[in-house]
Amino acid sequence: MKRLLLDVMTACAVLLVGTVVGMAAEAQFPNLSDKKDLVIKRGFTKDALACIECHAKKMPGIVEAWKQSRMSHAGIACYDCHVVEKRSPMASQCEGVKGTQIFISPMVSSKTCSRCHPQEVEQFSKSGHAVLAGMPVCDPKKLAGKMLRLMYENEGAAFMDDIKLTLDGLTPKDMPPSNRAARASGCQMCHGTQVELGPDNKPINETWPGGVGMRYPDGSIGNCTVCHTRHKFSIADARKPEACGACHLGPDHPNIEIYFESKHGQQYLAHGDEWRYDSAPDTWEPGDYTAPTCATCHMSGIGELATTHNINDRLKWDLVHKKSVLRSGERGDGAKADVLMRKVCVNCHSRTHTDIQMNTLDNAVALYNKFWDGAVKMKQELGKKGLLKKDAWKDGFQELMYYLWHHTGRRARQGAAMNAPDYAHWHGFFQIFQLYKDMEDLYEYRMKNNTFEPLSPVMSTGPY
Ligand code: HEC
Ligand code: HEC
Ligand code: HEC
Ligand code: HEC
Ligand code: HEC
Ligand code: HEC
Ligand code: HEC
Ligand code: HEC
Numbered sequence: 001m002k003r004l005l006l007d008v009m010t011a012c013a014v015l016l017v018g019t020v021v022g023m024a025a026e027a028q029f030p031n032l033s034d035k036k037d038l039v040i041k042r043g044f045t046k047d048a049l050a051c052i053e054c055h056a057k058k059m060p061g062i063v064e065a066w067k068q069s070r071m072s073h074a075g076i077a078c079y080d081c082h083v084v085e086k087r088s089p090m091a092s093q094c095e096g097v098k099g100t101q102i103f104i105s106p107m108v109s110s111k112t113c114s115r116c117h118p119q120e121v122e123q124f125s126k127s128g129h130a131v132l133a134g135m136p137v138c139d140p141k142k143l144a145g146k147m148l149r150l151m152y153e154n155e156g157a158a159f160m161d162d163i164k165l166t167l168d169g170l171t172p173k174d175m176p177p178s179n180r181a182a183r184a185s186g187c188q189m190c191h192g193t194q195v196e197l198g199p200d201n202k203p204i205n206e207t208w209p210g211g212v213g214m215r216y217p218d219g220s221i222g223n224c225t226v227c228h229t230r231h232k233f234s235i236a237d238a239r240k241p242e243a244c245g246a247c248h249l250g251p252d253h254p255n256i257e258i259y260f261e262s263k264h265g266q267q268y269l270a271h272g273d274e275w276r277y278d279s280a281p282d283t284w285e286p287g288d289y290t291a292p293t294c295a296t297c298h299m300s301g302i303g304e305l306a307t308t309h310n311i312n313d314r315l316k317w318d319l320v321h322k323k324s325v326l327r328s329g330e331r332g333d334g335a336k337a338d339v340l341m342r343k344v345c346v347n348c349h350s351r352t353h354t355d356i357q358m359n360t361l362d363n364a365v366a367l368y369n370k371f372w373d374g375a376v377k378m379k380q381e382l383g384k385k386g387l388l389k390k391d392a393w394k395d396g397f398q399e400l401m402y403y404l405w406h407h408t409g410r411r412a413r414q415g416a417a418m419n420a421p422d423y424a425h426w427h428g429f430f431q432i433f434q435l436y437k438d439m440e441d442l443y444e445y446r447m448k449n450n451t452f453e454p455l456s457p458v459m460s461t462g463p464y
Contacts, residue, residue: 044079110223239295282301
């Protein structure tokens with residue numbers, strides 16, 4: 001077992017902790033458990049030590065992970081992140097603090113981190129990982145109820161139970177818990193959701209825990225543990241592609257698959273275990289690694305670029321939605337981002353190589369948009385003649401159109417952006433033109449016969 005000496009200068013801890021209550025009293029420094037050999041020398045208050053001591057027995061997994069973190073070495077403990085004021089909407093008491101004036105919460109939002117890491121939280125909150133990530137699950141009204149219907153009515157099978165959905169409230173009221181299961185086990189774990197609290201200030205309706213864009217009852221947005229897994233909270237973990245692959249995978253955004261297929265990912269697979277991941281922020285440079293990970297291109301400091309927690313800073317195009325446009329407004333600043341992303345590449349490639357790669361991406365975007373515009377034109381004409389079904393999931397044309405942008409279209413664009421020829425081609429443009437030709441057939445049949453084809457030829461299978 002590892003021996004951990006928490007040898008921290010109290011003065012320094014007080015400075016960093018700022019407003020945190022109760023740092024005054026010094027503790028007794030007992031051995032926390034005879035077999036584990038953990039010695040706390042100084043830096044913790046009596047109350048802060050009590051949490052560690054008892055939890056080392058009750059939840060040793062958490063305490064062991066925390067012991068490996070840099071923050072534990074800096075004297076940041078359970079107390080600093082989990083203790084809340086009595087009036088906090090999230091305040092409750094665990095077995096160990098019942099009857100005391102100490103209140104705790106199992107929920108820890110980015111607001112807690114911002115006490116000591118204001119810059120990271122500020123950058124994060126301007127990124128697509130914050131408000132926008134939670135939007136599909138939390139603000140169904142903003143998406144005209146479409147996502148609500150998808151989550152509860154279709155995937156949640158409410159359509160089979162004759163349950164009326166209203167757009168009031170975050171979790172549709174009066175529906176059996178099983179209708180919530182698709183949201184809670186899927187969307188929420190990547191996107192996040194709004195935590196709903198019961199009378200004891202504990203989460204209800206399975207609205208916690210959740211993904212990157214979690215919205216907490218203290219009004220803040222963001223779950224920092226999605227990349228910095230608790231309770232180690234390491235930057236090394238976050239620099240590895242697996243941290244991102246937890247959510248960026250699958251048929252509709254296969255970023256980890258794309259990465260492993262690229263030359264960069266192949267280098268990571270071949271040599272990644274020889275690379276160094278724990279260099280201090282802004283000093284992690286080529287030499288520590290020979291090819292970039294997701295973090296290198298999208299977040300890390302490299303060359304003249306500083307680290308950013310705003311993953312939109314280096315994105316030129318919108319490669320997510322139906323039509324790809326230059327990013328602007330809440331989605332970023334495409335022109336500026338183009339300059340920044342090229343600055344990443346030129347640490348390892350020539351300007352010529354980089355410009356060619358970026359031209360290829362621009363051309364792939366233009367090609368994809370051409371297919372999309374053609375599809376929109378057909379859809380408009382069908383719409384004018386009343387030849388679109390109200391339920392898009394029972395309409396072959398509309399279903400194919402969904403796969404065109406949401407699955408194959410993203411794969412083609414993102415495969416081209418991140419140097420994965422198989423995704424750009426076989427999972428991408430090859431399937432795009434096939435979908436397009438099938439859509440043309442359906443369009444022509446409907447226009448000629450002024451009615452729908454007898455049965456959807458798609459039957460929800462779609463291209464993987
Ligand atoms: C740097 C801040 C930080 C420190 C220090 C910290 N935690 Fe946490 N803890 C978190 C975050 C963040 C979460 C995830 C909360 C969420 O998803 O809303 C969490 C979750 C938890 C949970 C609930 C989730 C689960 O897996 O059951 C428990 C229990 C917990 N921590 C106990 C502890 C204990 C005990 C300690 C001290 C050994 C500790 N924490 C130290 C930030 C911290
Ligand atoms: C004497 C033992 C003991 C002490 C001291 C103690 N706890 Fe706990 N804590 C527990 C036990 C047992 C649980 C699990 C049962 C429960 O949730 O009440 C728990 C649960 C928790 C949870 C999860 C609550 C949830 O609803 O998921 C958090 C967070 C937590 N404790 C933090 C702390 C903090 C912070 C301190 C110090 C201020 C502390 N605990 C002190 C025993 C203790
Ligand atoms: C009370 C102050 C405080 C709070 C609250 C706090 N941190 Fe820290 N954190 C620190 C200090 C101090 C360090 C530097 C430790 C070192 O490098 O020795 C640190 C370092 C880190 C690191 C770098 C770890 C590494 O491997 O180099 C990460 C990541 C981190 N914190 C994330 C978080 C997250 C996420 C939260 C909120 C859940 C949080 N911190 C809350 C003080 C805090
Ligand atoms: C495995 C993780 C994961 C699951 C599960 C998931 N998503 Fe996503 N979703 C993502 C990622 C990652 C993106 C960003 C895609 C990109 O940038 O190419 C995304 C993008 C989106 C977008 C576009 C976001 C925007 O800002 O316009 C919407 C809408 C969306 N998802 C809705 C949902 C809904 C609704 C569900 C459940 C029915 C769901 N997602 C399930 C990971 C997931
Ligand atoms: C999308 C993944 C991701 C999320 C979400 C994330 N981080 Fe990080 N974080 C990283 C990466 C990657 C690094 C290392 C950057 C580098 O190479 O220097 C890092 C580094 C850090 C550091 C070390 C100092 C620095 O700025 O480089 C701190 C502190 C930190 N993060 C805090 C946070 C906090 C607080 C949150 C929640 C608001 C958060 N992180 C959310 C990926 C993430
Ligand atoms: C817990 C799930 C999760 C993890 C882990 C995660 N992301 Fe994301 N990411 C999302 C979701 C959800 C979105 C969609 C945000 C939106 O609606 O714009 C997203 C969007 C993005 C975008 C596009 C932003 C936009 O506005 O279109 C990039 C780039 C990105 N993530 C990079 C990363 C990188 C790099 C990592 C790892 C260091 C990472 N993500 C880790 C869930 C995650
Ligand atoms: C070699 C650098 C590089 C690496 C490595 C890399 N990306 Fe990218 N990524 C890019 C570029 C360039 C784009 C296109 C940027 C633009 O929009 O112009 C992009 C686009 C994206 C997008 C789509 C965002 C949009 O523009 O709509 C997501 C999501 C994403 N990357 C996530 C990841 C994840 C997750 C990983 C690792 C599994 C990763 N990236 C690895 C360079 C990289
Ligand atoms: C840390 C160094 C590093 C960074 C940063 C980097 N690459 Fe690479 N890249 C490599 C290595 C190494 C190879 C493999 C070269 C080989 O095949 O011999 C490679 C290969 C490639 C390839 C495959 C084609 C070829 O040259 O054989 C493309 C395309 C590519 N990179 C584009 C980019 C783009 C675009 C960026 C910036 C968004 C970027 N790279 C950033 C190291 C890097």
